[in-house]
Amino acid sequence: MLHSWQLVLPAICFLSLTVQQTSAASHVFKAGDPVVLYANKVGPFSNPSETYQFYDLPFCRPADGLKHKPETLGEVVDGNRLIETPYDLTFRKDHEHTVLCKRTFTAKEVLQLRKAVREDYYFQMVYDDLPFWGFIGKLEKLLKPSGTELKYYVFTHSHYDIAYNKDRVIEIKVTTDPSHTVDISEEALSAAGTVPAEFSYSVKWTETPTPFDRRMDKYRRYQFLPQHLEIHWFSIINSCVTVLLLTGFLATILMRVLKNDFVKYTRNDDVLDDQEETGWKYIHGDVFRFPPHKNLFCSFLGTGSQLFTLACFIFLLALVGAFYPYNRGSLFTALIVLYALTAGVSGYVACSYFRQMEGGSWVRCVLATSFVFCGPLFLVFCFNNTVAIVYRSTAALPFGTIVIILVIWALVTIPLTVLGGILGKNNRSEFAAPCRTNKYPREVPELPWYRTAVPQMMMAGFLPFSAIYIELYYVFASVWGHKTYTIWPVISVVFVILNIVTAFITVALTYFQLAVEDHRWWWRSFLCGGSTGIFIYGYCFYYWFARSDMSGFMQTSFYFLYMACVSFGFFLMLGTVGFRASLFFVRHIYRAIKCE
Template sequence: MQLTDGCLGEVLGGNELIDGQIDIKFKKNVERSTICDLKLDAAMVKQFKEAVENSYWFEFFIDDLPLWGFVGEYHPDRSNDNMHLLYTNKNIVIKYNGDKIIHVNLTQESPKPLEEGRLLDMTYSVKWIETNVTFARRFDVYLDYPFFEHQIHWFSIFNSFMMVIFLTGLVSMILMRTLRNDYAKYAREDDDLETLERDVSEESGWKLVHGDVFRPPQNLVLLSAVVGTGAQLAMLVLLVVLFAIFGTLYIGRGAIVTTFIVCYALTSFISGYVSGGMYSRNGGKNWIKSMILTASLFPFMCFGIGFILNTIAIFYGSLAAIPFGTMVVVFVIWAFISFPLAFLGTVIGRNWSGAPNNPCRVKTIPRPIPEKKWYLTPSVVSLMGGLLPFGSIFIEMYFVFTSFWNYKVYYVYGFMLLVFVILIIVTVCVTIVGTYFLLNAENYHWQWTSFFSAASTAFYVYLYSIYYYHVKTKMSGFFQISFYFGYTLMLCLGLGILCGAVGYLGSNLFVRRIYRNIKCD
């Protein structure tokens, strides 16, 4: 069984394959034949016993088709000498159609006790069987239809869809009813001084901060970078999901990760364009600093987490460690494709869409922000803003986590596309409502609040991952804990930046819309 080198995504996913030392020829049956002779020493016995007790299993690939087997059997009710048994023979059944391999299966037998000094003859056999299953449908056996197409999956979509209807109706009510009366008052041409003075004295809420609402936010460089990166990630997720739907990427090992890396590099123009335009519109001068931060922020955060996990994998001697050459390849892709495209996008963005066009003029002296009740503070608005978006993707997160950590093949990317669209709509609507409440509280620091209000969705996803780890997985030990929470942190950082950018861009359009018809000095 000769195994070839994997693609970029396969290596990054910790699935670098090694030769299984099992010689298999096409359509050639093999009676019981020796793989190797294994002489057990004390260290080997201890290692095998630990593997058997913890139900360790291995994975083979034959013509890109996986097959699995346990290391051995554990019987705690037997005597000490027969508690740990190691499988010594592997029976491999391969089904074929013409010159194509269609299905592979593995059964094991001949369990032998693990005893120091014992010589074990590790053997295998191969049997070829013809089948009429077509090559195009050979992967269907790995797809768990009852699990992914359960009724609760459809119910979650319906529940999220109803949430979208409710939130869009709420936002429409704010825009069409609450603001319409204010617009009518501001649009009046009335020479009556008494009426004008009465109208001015009755002003309250969001209308009072029109001279400060377009004031540049603090840490403009960082906000521009995360908004640009989030816009890129939103487009990236959409492209990868569409490729997965039409290209069945789940069939190839590491194909999803490879597609993600390539699409990320090619969509870097979007992050530069959005970030450069936003930075220039808000009066930013050091656009080179903004461009460098935009191009490197998310990749270097992922690199930092990956470096720590890779160091742990090397320390434990795991195949999950990423080779140095692969890291060089990823860096070259970033340096020669992603970075130049981000630079080009920044230049075009700041020149084409970077001119200030605020509906209201910013006053010289900032308006003092009055104290409000605790639930109208930016921190509370930000923390509560992520609850509904998380609720819209809660069920799908269970399927995604189960697919990734319990090694099920995730193939229902149509569901994921629908959930992603729902997430975007819910995030925009919730953030707009939160921004409106904040402005009515006469707090004009809406930019970062709108970002964190949407980004807090990732915080709840991470809390859910802690619950999932303790309830749904059987992981233990520092190595597994670090990889689980490290990769989950990487996922949540990307999700937070994506949702935050979507929330900010939606709130930005809302704020510009409601202040557009106000007559400002």
């Protein structure tokens, strides 16, 4: 394990420094210096994954052709496609009414624009690394005796308010003039089905005392209004206190029951010697019997350990300020790179447990570990990327980006998994079982329905899910909306509480399972710990139907398939937490009593 951390920690430092340097890059201009305005993407406001290149719509193109800005791996994965625009936004140079271009929309372009207006398309542009947004048009409904008439308008004039502090750009806003529109309704078309249009813009520069290093603060403020932020904090504190109290009550009851068990099992009077042992001590010869399907079980443990390590590093980077607002590319880059670098953790943990459980071929264990999460994710990506290609969306990754990701996986992830597997295979530690295991397994008594796996999983997943339920809305609004999550300390605390509650509830259910003489706790503890992932996926349906306006085949496939992968990742990670906590607990209670 030490070797994997030695590989990961330098990468963490490098990523943190790189991202911070990017966010604090010196953008210094003199009066009259050109500053390029980049157009990023357009798409339906309600479908954040369905984005297209800006010039897929018939806007004024640069005279010398389209020039793309080089982008990082994370920016491409995020669907960004920055293209230079013909707007002249020279530093500290005002423009009144400047004509950008005159053109005539063809009948096909009119239909395309009507669809964009009807679906409430927005656009995103970037100026000196400052993003801003606007809408391309408006739809009006006129009530007439003959029925409702739809009027489609496209905005043709945009006004840019730019704030500066000495030699640096601080803020940019865009507004569209409702009096400058072109009517593309059926009545406004010519006999040929065309519509003439003139696009124009104006620029106003204003000095501001805001320093350069505070210019991103407005994006943080816009995410949550003050009253909403106060309610957010109150809800989180209330949820955490409630869950901690419930966990405390559960831990207290469990400790009292265990204390009574220890007292009963350690008595040496003649009356108890003549009685038959019952309860969890009675199955001491079977409780450390290794589970079936050891290969898959160890692969789940290894992958869950890797995802837990990855989550810890992501939160660490977030807390030091690496992921500033509207730079999602840095988060995607960190996820890709860190997942590759933490692969050694999965290989080590999987093969170490596999060897301790006296498994056969460790090579099969390594292969299963390499594909247990990446395999489903790759299949989902292939399907969604094909859908995005059919839609001609920027969400479709270019071939070169796919090759880079595959190279990282083949040359970094796989070798580190194998290296970790070799280290785990050569690990000399033995499985510390305080009791001898019987040669033949004891028959498990018939149990009531509520002690079977599925009801136990539902009970185990409910309490941890209640700890993160409130925070999930804000996370979903960021991932599947137009907000950016900025309250990283809160979600870090919630993540810690989630793991603590998962560990406690799994330990409690493991004790109740052993108390009724059911020794099959290995898989059960993993399934109960990971069942919160099932609740998270169930929340996806609630958010889709009750809290969002998303629609369409592409958005549906992206949302439900990628969330299935995320929920599966939570299942593996929290299942590992639940099993490790249960293993520690089971070893402790059987080590504390004398087992003949």
